[in-house]
Every structure is written in C-alpha cells, then in structure tokens.
Amino acid sequence: MLAMMRQMNGAVLLVVVAVALVMARVPRAGAGSQLPDAATARTADKLFRLDCGRSLANDASVWTPGQNVGRSVEFSSTCWLIKHGGEWLVWDTGVPEAAHDDPKGWSTLPGLIVYHLDKTLTDQLAEIGVAPSDVTRVAISHTHGDHIGNMGLFPNATLLMQRAEYGWINSPDGPNDNVNQLMALARKLLGRPRNLRLVDGDLDVFGDGSVTLVSTPGHTPGHQSLLVHLNKSGFIILSGDVAHLEENFRNDIVPSLNTDRAESIASMERIKQLIATYNATLFINHDKAQSDQLKLLPAFYD
C-alpha cells in the first residue's frame, strides 16, 4: 500500500485518502440495528389481547386539535400478553385493578377523562392458567397512568422501558399542566421497580427477532411501540399511543397532550415505514372501534 501511494501523484493520493475516510464512517447496511430481518426472524408463540379498561373523555379535541371541540369520545385500553417459549411478556398494564367495578371510575386527568375497568388483569390471566408471578418481563409503551396502573402485580418481572422516559418523569415540570399531572401520577404508579432495564432506542427483546421494542417518541419523550412476529399472523405492531385513532394515524394528527409534535409525526411515519417493510398489521391501543373487532383472551393470535 505504501509503495503504491508513493507512485501516485499528490492529487490522486488525496482522493484515495478522502474516499477511504468516507467509507470508514459509513456503517454497513443494518449494522447495529435491533430490527429483525423479515426473512430470518423467529416467532413468538402466542399473542393475547386483554381488556385493560375503557374510558370516556368529554372533549375529543384534546386528541384531534381544532376538531370535535366539546364532543365526547370513547377509548379502549388494551394490554397484551406474549408467550415466548417458557416466558411470558406483558405489554402495558392498564387501568389500576383498584378501579374494578367502581361506578365512579378512575382518572388520570379528572375533569377530562374517566376510566372503568370491567375485568381485572389477574382474573383474565387466570382464565388461561397464568399467574402474575409467572410473568418474566413487562414492557411499557410509556408512563401515562392508564398504561402502568398495575406494575405492582408483577414482582418477578424485569421492567423494560426507555431511559428517556424514566428521565423525563423525574425531570422538572413543563408548561402544560395536564402533562405535569401525568408525570406526577407516573412517578406514583411506577414506584421503585425492583428489576428495571432502561433501554436506549430499539431492542430485540429475546435476541431472535420475534419481539422488538421500537422507539417512537413524541407522545412522551421515551414512548415506544412493539413489533411482534408470529407464525400465522406475520408481523403485528402494537401502537402504544403513537396514535390514538386510525384517523389520527392516517392524517398525522397530533394530540395536544403530546410532548413533541415533530417527533410525534416522525414516529407515525416510522411506523408507516415498518408496516411497509414487514407487511405488518397495526393494532391501535385506544381505537375502540378497531379494538372491539380484535380477538380477546382466551382467544389469541399465533
């Protein structure tokens, strides 16, 4: 190489060095990516939907700014249970079981939204012979109260959440009072998790491409979605709150509660790309019309 360089004139040598430097900085395609290779990804065994509450909000325009002012809207709350070999993973833990059968309901933002829980998580798991103590991993999309209401049920589980989310709820209040209330409630409901794994960006949870945390910030600073690969159903994306309604997802509509509008839109665009890449199906957590059509435990996707 050195002998070759000596024979080159200065100009050519400069070009060779410049190209070598550029090539050294360009990572190999896909290097370091935690996203699965669609052709070789393994599969999880089963995906169950659990009813984790339902809610009524009195002003839909919080979720569709400028539209539906003063109109009420109903949302579903959904948790998911994944069987992977001998392990059980729960995705989001829903409205607190203390709200079960309480006619007054429970709220994250009193004055805006009221949640009801018709069936406890514990009772639903029991229907398929699973005890909360069997659950080895809990992953949460984000820390809003309706997604983390039952963290204490799973003492044996490792909690998977984004480091950015954990840092955010422990940071000083911002300008939006509703958001500040949600942060305070998040600190209370999360408590001090015994087995906490803070994640930076995407994560291949089982190391085999079957279950992947996908970073989709914007609704909150450390929001994430979940990409699940199944044998018959193919790839399914569990939204978290990357969008609340199909219409919002289609039209890039960002709720006023979201912490970052530009990030929210970028995350919806990212999910659209993943849907195209993996020919994936998107299940939108709070879209009641869609959720009502989906299988419910003990039925499952496989």
Ligand SMILES: [Zn+2]
């Ligand atoms: Zn949320």
